[in-house]
Structure formats: C-alpha cells, structure tokens
Amino acid sequence: MRTKIVCHLLGKLLGVLAVSMAIPLAYAIVWREDICVWFLLSLVLTGGLGLLLSHFGENGGHNGHIGTREGYLIVASSWFLASVLGALPYWLSGWVSSYVDAVFETVSGFTTTGASIFSDVEVLPKSLLLWRSLTHWLGGMGIIVLFLIFLTNIGVGAVNLFKAESPGPTVDRVLPRIRLMAKELWKIYVVLTGMEIVLLFLGGMGFFDAVNHAFATMATGGFSTKNASIKYFDSLYLELVIVFFMFVAGGNFCLYYLVWSKGIKHLVRNIEFRFYLFIAVFSTLAVALLVCADKGVSFASGLRDALFTVVSIMTTTGFATADFDQWPPAAKIILFLLMFSGGCAGSTAGGIKVVRLLILFRNAVGSLLKAVHPNIVRTIKIDGKPVDFEVLNAVLQFFYLYMLVFFVSVLLVAATGTPPFDAMGAVAATLGNIGPGFGIVGPTSTYADVHPLAKIVLIADMLLGRLELITILVLFHPDFWQPYIDRRKSMFQTR
Numbered sequence: 001m002r003t004k005i006v007c008h009l010l011g012k013l014l015g016v017l018a019v020s021m022a023i024p025l026a027y028a029i030v031w032r033e034d035i036c037v038w039f040l041l042s043l044v045l046t047g048g049l050g051l052l053l054s055h056f057g058e059n060g061g062h063n064g065h066i067g068t069r070e071g072y073l074i075v076a077s078s079w080f081l082a083s084v085l086g087a088l089p090y091w092l093s094g095w096v097s098s099y100v101d102a103v104f105e106t107v108s109g110f111t112t113t114g115a116s117i118f119s120d121v122e123v124l125p126k127s128l129l130l131w132r133s134l135t136h137w138l139g140g141m142g143i144i145v146l147f148l149i150f151l152t153n154i155g156v157g158a159v160n161l162f163k164a165e166s167p168g169p170t171v172d173r174v175l176p177r178i179r180l181m182a183k184e185l186w187k188i189y190v191v192l193t194g195m196e197i198v199l200l201f202l203g204g205m206g207f208f209d210a211v212n213h214a215f216a217t218m219a220t221g222g223f224s225t226k227n228a229s230i231k232y233f234d235s236l237y238l239e240l241v242i243v244f245f246m247f248v249a250g251g252n253f254c255l256y257y258l259v260w261s262k263g264i265k266h267l268v269r270n271i272e273f274r275f276y277l278f279i280a281v282f283s284t285l286a287v288a289l290l291v292c293a294d295k296g297v298s299f300a301s302g303l304r305d306a307l308f309t310v311v312s313i314m315t316t317t318g319f320a321t322a323d324f325d326q327w328p329p330a331a332k333i334i335l336f337l338l339m340f341s342g343g344c345a346g347s348t349a350g351g352i353k354v355v356r357l358l359i360l361f362r363n364a365v366g367s368l369l370k371a372v373h374p375n376i377v378r379t380i381k382i383d384g385k386p387v388d389f390e391v392l393n394a395v396l397q398f399f400y401l402y403m404l405v406f407f408v409s410v411l412l413v414a415a416t417g418t419p420p421f422d423a424m425g426a427v428a429a430t431l432g433n434i435g436p437g438f439g440i441v442g443p444t445s446t447y448a449d450v451h452p453l454a455k456i457v458l459i460a461d462m463l464l465g466r467l468e469l470i471t472i473l474v475l476f477h478p479d480f481w482q483p484y485i486d487r488r489k490s491m492f493q494t495r
Helices: 003-030 036-056 068-086 088-092 099-110 126-141 143-150 157-165 178-202 207-218 236-249 253-262 265-269 271-295 299-314 329-341 354-372 389-414 420-431 452-466 470-476 478-494
Strands: none
Touching: 003 036, 003 068, 003 126, 036 068, 036 088, 036 126, 068 088, 068 099, 068 452, 068 470, 068 478, 088 099, 088 126, 099 126, 099 452, 126 178, 126 207, 143 178, 178 207, 178 236, 178 253, 207 236, 236 299, 253 265, 265 271, 271 299, 271 329, 271 354, 299 329, 329 420, 354 389, 389 420, 389 452, 389 470, 420 452, 452 470, 470 478
C-alpha cells in the first residue's frame, strides 16, 4: 500500500473542505455574526492539516497508482476526516457543547441523513445553518466524486475511488473517462439544485431558506431551517415542488445523463426506475387510504400527507409535513419497510437500493421455479441484460451484511435503554440515511436525548450506510493490511 500517495490525496481533499468552509465564513463576515471567528479557526485547522498531509505524502504523477486497497482507504479516511473536522464550527463556537454531538450533526450532514441533535434550529446563526445544508449538498453527490473533478493526474486510479464511494451494485460507465463522468454528474446536480432554488423562491420561500432547502432536497438530506420542517410553510405548491425534486434526486443520475444526451426512451425502458415509480405510487395510495380510514380525514388531505411522507422516506430525505408516528400501525410498517428500500443506484438516496431489491426478488422467483422444474435454466435479467454471478453474489452478500449490521446495531442501541421499536426505527433511519424514525426519534423529535453510546453506534451506521458497508468493513479484515505488514517486515529485516 502506497501510504504517501494516500496522505497526499487526503491532504488535497482537506484543502477542498477548507475552501468549502470559506462559504459560510464569508456569509458570517457579511452579516457580522460572531461565529465568523470560529469558522476561520476551523478553516485554518482543516487547511493546515491538509497542507501537512500533502507535504508528508507525495504526488504520484503519471507513475502514481491507486489500487483497490488505496481506493478504499482514501474514501473511508476522507469521510472520517471530513466528519471530525467538519464538526469544529459547531463545537468551537459553543453551539454544541459535546464533541460527540457535533460529530453526529456533521456526519448526519455529509451522509445526507438529516438526523439532528438541535431541538431549536431557528436560534442558530444563519452561517451555521448554511454550513449544515452545505455538508448535505457536498455529501449528496459525493465528496470523492467532486474531488475527482479537480484531479488531473490520477489516471486509472480514479475508477477505484469512484467505485469505493458510488452507491449501487455496479458502477454505470456512461462515459469512458471517470473524471469526465464526475464532471457531467455534478453539472446535472448543480442545474437541478438551481432550478429548485428558483421554483421555491417563486413560491414565496425566502431566498436563504430556498437555498438551504434545495441543498437538502437534492442531496436527499432533510436538514431544514425551521423547527417544523416543511410543515412550517403550509404550502401545497412548495410541497409539490419538493416532492418532485426529492423523487428526481432518488433516481439514477447516470440515467439522467443518458436521457439528456440520448432521449427519454432510456428513462421509460429502465426497469429500476419503473419499479421505483411503482413502489412510490403503490405505497402512497396504501398509506393515504390507511390514514383516511384511521383519522377520518378527506382523501385529498390524506393523499397530500401520504405523498410527501412516502417520497420523503423512500428517497431517504427525511423532510416532514405530518407526524407519521401518530399514524395507524399498518401505515407505520409501510414507512418502516420503505426505510430499507431507498432510492435507485447512482442516486443521492440511501437504503438498500431498488435495483438490489429487484435482483433479490427475481432470484427468489427463480429459486421457486428451480424447485418445481429442477432442469430449468433461467437467467436473471435487468433491462434485457443478464445479471452475472459476481453481481448476484455481491447483492446477496450486501443484503446479508446490511441486515447483520442492522440487527447488531439494534441490540447495541437497545442495550443503552432505548425501547426496542424506537431502537429499530433509529437504526433503520440512520443506516438508511433517512433521519427521522419512530418514538423518541420521530419526526417531531430530535436525537438530542439519545444515549451518547447509542449516538456513537448511530454515527457508525450513518457512515456505513452512506458508503454501503464494504468500503468501511473491509478495513477491519486482517487480509486488507497483510501486504503492507509483510512489506514493512521485509524492510525491517533487510535493515
């Protein structure tokens, strides 16, 4: 493992993070907020560590090589460093007294989870609110994907970095060069964000609020500038705009590039997107009917709340217009299952991903057919293309690991005294990068009162969910470090 190249690239990435801190710093200076001093100190500390790592490392140039191991280590380390350093403005300014809480808020931001420890966000300085939303926006499309745009000499190593961070069972190569693809994906991301800002502003939302909510929507994050979230605005127009962009953000951005460059037929033919749309429509109607029957409200009112909540939960955004924790049990179970579903591969959403569920479903059907017809030869196909054994095996392994992490996390969180169903909701909401859960972490509550040890577990879940388990878990396997250990032993024996 080439640790110096790893350090050099991590240093460069911290430089990007420091520049990002300059945005809320500038806002704080313009509006004369006292927190500007702490943003400046955070920027200096982040940038200084970045310079130190870059100096210790080396620029690989055309001879540099980023292998699979280096890719995993760079991505996992970059998210860890972004989390612990991004927490500095919260902690140094005194708005968050506990550093664990500050890291929790920051991880929730970068992983686009939207779980907050703030019970009253409206008293926070606007620059700090902007930083919360900006962490969403940066983490939505991916810190590494943004970083790749600025790297001109990384070569084939970009593929390993992209794979280690990108959500989904496979990486869609819609363009031959990873750096060019990263640039095009970010262009789509920026354009859609700009469109939403304009539409929200035209709907009566203030410009500052429009920017923050657009950042959170396109990142499928869920941080709001209001305590009551989107319910504060009480506007059907604003809700529909946000529902549309939440749904778009939960789709595959590589697919959107194909639609933009080659036509709408690619969207219509894509089976994952069609299944994604089906789940959203079916769940919305089911929840609406259940809520109407239980609460005695009109179908229009029930449909409005159901549509927003289902899309918000399914896309793992976490905005709220209703207290779904008070809905009937069957409706809550549907929402709980949607927490596992998530959006499409290649989206900013979390969860298991629709395409994995589709592959699992078709594999299960194939197993039943095999039991009835032992000699049948049946290939699983997605969009007319056969799913090879490696992809199927990877999907099965991911599902097993996801459920294993879920159950272990539930046990650990419940061991701190959290009620069982509340613990399941909290873990599902953080592992799936959703935000609000049930009970003590419901849509009208925060994570402030969660036990500190449980918060550490949930921090790990947020990172595991955003990086899709393998990127982090592989670092704990002894074989990952064995070549490095053997090489160091060899060097020591030679000396």
